[in-house]
Amino acid sequence: MAETASLPLVSLPNKMxxxxxxxxxxxxxxxxxxxTFPKNESDKKSSVSDTEYDDNLIPVIDFSLLTSSSPxxxxxxxxxxxxxxxxxxxxxxxxxxxxxxxxxxxxxxxxIFFDLTEEEKGEFEGKxxxxxxxxxxxxxxxxxxxxxxxxxxxxxxxxxxQSPTKPCGFREISEKYCKRTREVARELLKGxxxxxxxxxxxxxxxxxxxxxxxxxxxxxxxxxxxxDLAMGLPPHSDHGLLTLLTQNGxxxxxxxxxxxxxxxxxxxxxxxxxxxxxxxxxxxGKYKSVVHRAIVNSKSTRISLAxxxxxxxxxxxxxxxxxxxxxxQAPAYKGMKYIEYxxxxxxxxxxxxxxxxxxxxxxxxxx
Ligand code: OGA
Ligand code: NI
Numbered sequence: 337m338a339e340t341a342s343l344p345l346v347s348l349p350n351k352m353x354x355x356x357x358x359x360x361x362x363x364x365x366x367x368x369x370x371x372t373f374p375k376n377e378s379d380k381k382s383s384v385s386d387t388e389y390d391d392n393l394i395p396v397i398d399f400s401l402l403t404s405s406s407p408x409x410x411x412x413x414x415x416x417x418x419x420x421x422x423x424x425x426x427x428x429x430x431x432x433x434x435x436x437x438x439x440x441x442x443x444x445x446x447x448i449f450f451d452l453t454e455e456e457k458g459e460f461e462g463k464x465x466x467x468x469x470x471x472x473x474x475x476x477x478x479x480x481x482x483x484x485x486x487x488x489x490x491x492x493x494x495x496x497x498q499s500p501t502k503p504c505g506f507r508e509i510s511e512k513y514c515k516r517t518r519e520v521a522r523e524l525l526k527g528x529x530x531x532x533x534x535x536x537x538x539x540x541x542x543x544x545x546x547x548x549x550x551x552x553x554x555x556x557x558x559x560x561x562x563x564d565l566a567m568g569l570p571p572h573s574d575h576g577l578l579t580l581l582t583q584n585g586x587x588x589x590x591x592x593x594x595x596x597x598x599x600x601x602x603x604x605x606x607x608x609x610x611x612x613x614x615x616x617x618x619x620x621g622k623y624k625s626v627v628h629r630a631i632v633n634s635k636s637t638r639i640s641l642a643x644x645x646x647x648x649x650x651x652x653x654x655x656x657x658x659x660x661x662x663x664x665q666a667p668a669y670k671g672m673k674y675i676e677y678x679x680x681x682x683x684x685x686x687x688x689x690x691x692x693x694x695x696x697x698x699x700x701x702x703x
Contacts, residue, residue, distance in 0.1 A: 354473045354487045359558035371483050373567040391601045395420035400431040402527050418531035425626030426591050429607040434516045436605050442513040443584055446554040446639055448503040460500050465682040468492040469500055475686045485566040485632045487556040494550035518550055521578050521645035543647035550645050557638040568630030572686040574612040576646030581608040586638040592627040613692045617669045620655035649675040668698040
């Protein structure tokens with residue numbers, strides 16, 4: 337991939353005020369025009385309809401069944417995963433065994449992080465989009481025309497575990513939390529491999545998950561005086577394999593499903609799981625990554641925590657040979673090293689599936 341190997345190192349702009357500081361400015365009743373997202377016609381038409389798509393229809397995966405020793409139970413849950421990946425690219429995971437207290441503590445550490453002074457958070461600003469610890473605002477403010485109503489902390493937590501030094505409890509809690517969520521993700525990926533007709537260990541082995549990249553992404557969405565004009569995160573797909581998301585009890589995640597935006601509610605202590613671009617590439621388009629976005633509200637601060645689980649950075653990911661249809665015998669995506677894909681995605685504006693489109697070779701039906 338000569339053209340991608342020589343990507344310029346995109347550096348971040350000098351200090352831009354966080355949305356937290358902006359939202360806390362006294363008497364703020366409207367948002368700066370740089371935070372106003374253009375709303376186009378198709379967006380209006382596809383806004384959530386409470387009749388057609390109900391959150392109740394979003395698949396729920398009972399994780400405890402995945403580890404069942406009964407072949408019948410396993411085949412039921414594998415079928416459920418197949419359907420969830422084919423129809424939604426999204427499912428809610430319950431009974432996953434990650435302790436409730438650990439989930440609460442992790443969310444609390446994120447809150448404490450965002451409550452650090454701007455100066456303290458500034459220590460973790462990061463200079464490059466792939467710096468292992470990076471605190472900032474919007475998505476990639478150096479290339480955006482409109483900014484997101486969102487502050488973030490991104491940390492590379494695997495294969496090398498990293499942590500900001502503040503708040504003081506962050507390191508211990510996040511190390512435990514990331515280990516547990518990584519185990520859940522790998523188990524789900526075994527089920528997903530089987531659901532594609534591959535060996536359970538296929539994704540784990542082929543994409544070198546022993547040294548797989550795991551990212552912790554904490555998002556802060558402060559209350560916004562004009563929530564209909566702003567966007568927490570614009571429509572996008574995630575770059576990795578599976579993202580496990582939790583939130584502080586405040587909703588805001590929406591999925592694109594059959595051209596409609598569907599609000600997602602989270603059952604207590606569940607993970608909201610979406611498939612990423614590398615599931616789409618590996619499965620040769622049999623499973624699509626789901627387009628999603630985060631909307632904001634005027635009343636409450638929302639915090640979400642996304643744990644992104646991907647291949648190892650030096651793995652070249654291409655469609656599984658076993659899944660290339662006999663008739664066409666053609667892979668629908670070209671292979672690319674995960675690190676190059678990641679840099680491409682993180683260095684540009686967050687825009688629907690613009691990154692995946694750059695490795696797409698064929699236009700599959702139903703894309
Ligand atoms: C993300 C993301 C959604 C949310 O971090 O990639 O899509 O609800 N977050 O915060
Ligand atoms: Ni996302």
